[in-house]
Amino acid sequence: MDKKKKGFFFLDWGKCVFAHSAFYTLSFGVTVLGALTFPLICLGPVSWIHKVARWWCACLLTNARWCLGITWKTEEFPVLSPHGGLLVACAHQSVWETLVLNLLLQAPAFVLKDTLMRIPVLGWFFHRMNMIPIPRGRALSKTFLQKAQNVLEQGRPIVIFPEGRRVAFGRPVRCQRGIFFLYHKLHLPVLPLSLNSGLFWPARRFFKNSGCITIQGHHLINPGLDEDTFQRTLSKLLQEGNEVLAQKSIS
Numbered sequence: 681m682d683k684k685k686k687g688f689f690f691l692d693w694g695k696c697v698f699a700h701s702a703f704y705t706l707s708f709g710v711t712v713l714g715a716l717t718f719p720l721i722c723l724g725p726v727s728w729i730h731k732v733a734r735w736w737c738a739c740l741l742t743n744a745r746w747c748l749g750i751t752w753k754t755e756e757f758p759v760l761s762p763h764g765g766l767l768v769a770c771a772h773q774s775v776w777e778t779l780v781l782n783l784l785l786q787a788p789a790f791v792l793k794d795t796l797m798r799i800p801v802l803g804w805f806f807h808r809m810n811m812i813p814i815p816r817g818r819a820l821s822k823t824f825l826q827k828a829q830n831v832l833e834q835g836r837p838i839v840i841f842p843e844g845r846r847v848a849f850g851r852p853v854r855c856q857r858g859i860f861f862l863y864h865k866l867h868l869p870v871l872p873l874s875l876n877s878g879l880f881w882p883a884r885r886f887f888k889n890s891g892c893i894t895i896q897g898h899h900l901i902n903p904g905l906d907e908d909t910f911q912r913t914l915s916k917l918l919q920e921g922n923e924v925l926a927q928k929s930i931s
Contacts, residue, residue: 749890759795772841773878874921
């Protein structure tokens with residue numbers, strides 16, 4: 681590498697480090713501002729904490745656009761009923777989708793690992809927002825189903841990541857049984873969502889990649905399918921959608 685190219689390399693590296701430092705600094709500042717509302721959301725109605733969460737997610741996505749050049753768009757995303765009554769099955773490649781779904785959906789309730797509910801402060805927020813903890817390594821209980829039914833009675837959609845964990849960009853989709861349990865017991869339609877967030881916002885990575893993240897909706901899977909047909913249909917929609925978005929991103 682000659683001196684000129686080496687100089688450009690360090691210049692670009694320096695810009696990258698500065699941009700990411702600005703992103704994390706601004707995001708930390710937004711988090712601190714959000715924490716200042718803690719006394720209010722403790723005393724106020726649950727709707728207040730949802731508004732704060734929505735604001736926080738919007739701020740982080742705005743920071744990503746300003747500092748890192750990460751934008752996003754939706755494709756074939758349906759107009760949803762404001763009264764809930766829906767299961768949203770989203771591919772899970774990154775923390776990004778947990779942010780954007782708070783903007784696309786009205787006060788969504790996420791199905792999440794029960795261990796997250798035991799984290800100090802953060803777990804309190806999840807409890808206050810009536811998130812739905814799912815036990816790891818144990819059979820799904822009546823309590824789990826009752827919490828889901830309570831959310832539906834509040835007119836909120838339920839979001840579940842059917843793979844059960846974040847899956848690296850490009851890996852095949854393998855849905856767990858939890859999504860079918862809810863689909864079967866609650867008799868609700870399922871909205872599958874594909875995305876390519878892992879290409880631009882990879883999990884557990886300090887550095888991210890600029891570009892446009894796309895989240896794509898598919899046709900609803902209506903109630904009444906048996907488990908095998910449901911799992912094959914959902915996995916196929918998510919897998920093919922992920923692959924199409926990946927090709928569009930790379931080409």
